[in-house]
Amino acid sequence: MKSDFPNSPDRIPDPRIFTLEEANAMIPIFAEMLMEINALKNSVVTVIESKAPLSKTNGHLKHDSHEAHEDMALVSDAAGRITELMDQINRSGAELKDLDMGLVDFLHRREGRIVYLCWMYGEEEINFWHELDAGAAGRRPL
Numbered sequence: 001m002k003s004d005f006p007n008s009p010d011r012i013p014d015p016r017i018f019t020l021e022e023a024n025a026m027i028p029i030f031a032e033m034l035m036e037i038n039a040l041k042n043s044v045v046t047v048i049e050s051k052a053p054l055s056k057t058n059g060h061l062k063h064d065s066h067e068a069h070e071d072m073a074l075v076s077d078a079a080g081r082i083t084e085l086m087d088q089i090n091r092s093g094a095e096l097k098d099l100d101m102g103l104v105d106f107l108h109r110r111e112g113r114i115v116y117l118c119w120m121y122g123e124e125e126i127n128f129w130h131e132l133d134a135g136a137a138g139r140r141p142l
Helices: 020-051 065-091
Strands: 095-098 103-110 113-120 128-130
Touching (some): 020 065, 065 095
Antiparallel strands (some): 095 103, 103 113, 113 128
């Protein structure tokens, strides 16, 4: 599969250390990917919630096997695509830390030590960093 990133992750040694400019260049791509992941998650939730009030007859669930097959295919396809998108983010050298929050960290050299640049879905650019062991709760302004 063709990479969406300017520098193919196959040629980037691990771990990748990002400049602020390199990390910010990935934000529009990651925002699109996370928007797609959220849409896929919502479609799966809709399918699951639509099946919750299934009626029972003689102890057996009423269902349309064709519809159930389509629902299972949708959930399977969505899960596969979500996994693919998550893998793309991680193969870029960034680290997807929390899917629900859309939290992505980038290793970065700051004042002679390695820290994380920290971006959250909905933010236009990276404005925060934190120590490697601090997590998002320890975010500090750049």
